[in-house]
């Protein structure tokens with residue numbers, strides 16, 4: 216870890232698996248905050264990853280999933296949901312072992328056209344499948360319910376609104392809730408419990424997609440209101 220003197224915060228080494236909009240947006244924000252980030256893709260030297268690393272300075276690098284996973288103290292899964300297990304297998308269980316894996320992926324299946332369907336739902340979720348496949352990783356599902364620009368800048372959406380976390384490791388979940396506030400400025404983080412709650416947040420995709428159609432903008436979110444107030448981290 217390094218100290219970022221300007222901000223008085225410790226910079227971390229973070230592996231972001233996935234070079235799409237979500238991976239690149241998260242990785243760019245983490246660099247801006249003074250962290251060292253390696254962006255991972257199926258093959259080291261992919262055009263997108265190289266361009267991203269060149270544009271983001273000395274703390275930015277790129278590599279294959281396994282290299283990025285080895286590099287990071289904390290990891291993000293930003294891979295296409297239907298390919299996440301394959302991508303994480305390529306990252307390697309040993310490189311995930313003992314680490315927080317922040318899973319933002321949704322198992323969206325576009326093979327039957329749009330809107331996409333969920334390839335996993337009801338009695339299982341991608342978050343759970345990842346946790347089962349990699350029992351020594353600390354999977355925390357979060358941020359998958361908002362557009363990636365909102366993930367790293369919730370202030371794009373006016374007013375109070377919520378983000379959800381779930382996972383089996385209480386310490387990892389609390390740490391992620393803290394990082395969401397510190398890195399991105401999330402003010403309300405609702406803990407939904409163990410990783411099986413990923414079923415619920417992944418199943419928010421059908422309503423998210425319809426809201427996108429109805430509102431015509433990407434930057435929106437939900438606010439949970441409850442009788443007698445509510446507790447959130």
Ligand SMILES: NC(=O)c1ccc[n+]([C@@H]2O[C@H](COP(=O)([O-])OP(=O)(O)OC[C@H]3O[C@@H](n4cnc5c(N)ncnc54)[C@H](OP(=O)(O)O)[C@@H]3O)[C@@H](O)[C@H]2O)c1
Nearest residue numbers: 233234235236237256257293294295296298320321362363
């Ligand atoms: N975009 C958003 O605003 C947003 C919001 C919420 C959640 N998410 C979720 O975040 C994840 C990433 O979304 P995205 O929009 O950034 O891009 P995406 O197109 O869903 O995913 C791109 C990444 O998936 C990898 N990938 C694709 N097929 C693969 C395969 N067969 N095996 C291994 N890896 C494969 C790509 O690898 P290469 O780098 O090698 O090409 C790339 O790194 C998705 O699960 C999505 O549901 C996205």
